[in-house]
Amino acid sequence: MSNTGNKNLKIAIDARMVNRTGIGTCIQHWLKDVAYTIALGDPKNLEPYGNIPKHIPFISSIYGYEEQLKFPYRALYREKPDVLHIPHCNVPLFYRGKMIVTIHDLTHLVYPEFLPMKIVHWYFKFIFWFVCKRANHIMVVSESTKRDLLCFYKVDPSKITVIPLAAGNEFVQKSKDEVDYLYDKFNIPRDKKIILYVGNLLPHKNLNGLLKGFAQMNGKENCRLVLIGKAFDGRTKATIEGDLGIENLVIHAGMVSQEDLVCFYNLADLFVLPSLYEGFGLPVLEALACKTPVACSNTSSLPEVGGNVAKYFDPSDPQSIAHTLENSINDKGKYDHEIEGWVRQFNWKASADKIQKIAADVAAIK
Template sequence: MKEMPKIAIDARMVSRSGIGTCIQHWLKDVGYKIALGDPKELAEYPEVPKHIPFISGIYGYKEQLNFPYCKLRREKPDVLHIPHCNVPLFYRGKMMVTIHDLTHLVYPEFLPSKIVHLYFKFIFWFVCKRANRIIVDSESTKNDLVRFYNADTSKITKVLLAAGKEFIRKPKEDVEYLYEKFNIPRDKKILLYVGNLLPHKNLNGLLDGFAQMKGKEDCRLVLVGKAFAGRTNATKESDLGIADLTIHAGMVSQDDLVNLYNLADLFVLPSLYEGFGLPVLEAFACGTPVACSNTSSLPEVGGDVATYFDPKDPSSVAQALEKSIDSKGMFDDKIDAWVSQFTWEKSARELAEIAAEVAGK
């Protein structure tokens, strides 16, 4: 039996959505020996025996200056796993780095300044040169690394993500309380969007498509996420004449999120770009069909189970919504077979194997 490498991880983002979800699952299953981050947050993960305090913002020079180089060096890890692009520039040990997406390079016009663009342009270049192994969630991100940096494909490995075990099918009676909680009419079909207002998420594209959808009067578009809290008089919805057909649920608990996936007749993801697209698998795991963009990684995650549209063409969005809104329950076996290929245990096992290769164990 091969010796397990001593793996450390920068876990500062553990409490965030997206990358934080990945870190939460990896901390439990990969077999890390050291985690860097907030000791209070890391206390929830006894699977990792050693915690090194590292409380610093993400991105910028402060995290570089505050990185616990000396403390980590004393622990002598075989490999350091950086689960995002913000690598410690002065670390000299072996590193494997997860790059989830290159949104900042694909859509630089969405960044607040040229300086931010230059920062990400440099940091991705540094990862390509410095990392012993680069881990991506999709072929799409791998192709982007090659396109922008002519990255060495021999050191890029794809490790798939998965929906959490809490995302399961539930009986109708267990989720009906949501009608009253979010003022959703019981006699309407429900389209669900989960996300934020970042430009590449393309919410406006979804609203334009929904406004053109035939039969939209028999539907309600439920928008979930922090950005929608208190957003009851959004100008865009009013201008399109769909204000009365749109429900802003705001931030919801994890239980409510799972139940909303179950309650929905269709989940919609209109993003211009995704490095993976976890909500697609989350919706599938709850038995809900998906209509999503035909861009970036989404066809990899949705396979031949999802319905696709051109996110920049409102008529394409509308047609996909019309085609899919009545499909719930029609392809359950196909959905289950597809989702079963994605598990966090498999993701963790592959990360551990990669770390062993990098460490030479």
């Protein structure tokens, strides 16, 4: 889609994270659908986005002092943007122009015990405080994240707008013939039910909780749990499959292409997300867009994303996980109409339009 909107409005975005998972997916869609005129980031990564007139080089690690020192303050001031969009909490501390900020989650504050060092907790505690004080407007991806922000900081609720994410257009239902190749490519038995997990080993993702629940599932011998993500490139010793006696029932697919990911969602009989906490939980929506049933945690934002079409469990209770897996594994094809209606409510273009309007409103502030 070509950029539309107020042609006189100059909106800049820090797009350094464009090729990352999670936030990068959001930035990719926003770069296509929001009328940005300036993008900051690695020129090589910004090449596909020729719809944005001006690219300002900004190559730096994410978080910490380096990005503050290397932020292209002078180059950006020369362009005189009306608004700068920071797509995460890592705002430039010395920027004095108008700024809108997207906050995806407050995992670092909700679960500080999962952080490697105390100083990381204090860094994020400060940076979120600074966002609340400095941003002209804050956009969050769920009502859950908004509640968390209001819980930790004294901020005017009218300064916060919830703008949900969406599944990309590539996530669609496919025929069995289109996804059949995955069985041979990843050595998956054809006569087993497939339970799919997409994610990593971060503690709040609760993979061990899922493995414990799967180990207690009745009929698990007729299933295979497929794990997708960078953490599962090869057999990792970071999981407890051997201790639980399910090593032969779990398949580590590792990192896969976007095409393979869409096909995996379609191949699966059930997608499962056992997280203790999610700012949004985009894989839930991606699976539903492929008409694959979802079982996920009843925590944080996930009930917002799964609505009445997902089934829920207590992520801290392996028995609850096992019970929900048992009651969901044969649901494929039963609720396609309801799932389709639910997914239709989430739309990247609608989200982009909201960002565009907020930018215009902020730019109009005297």
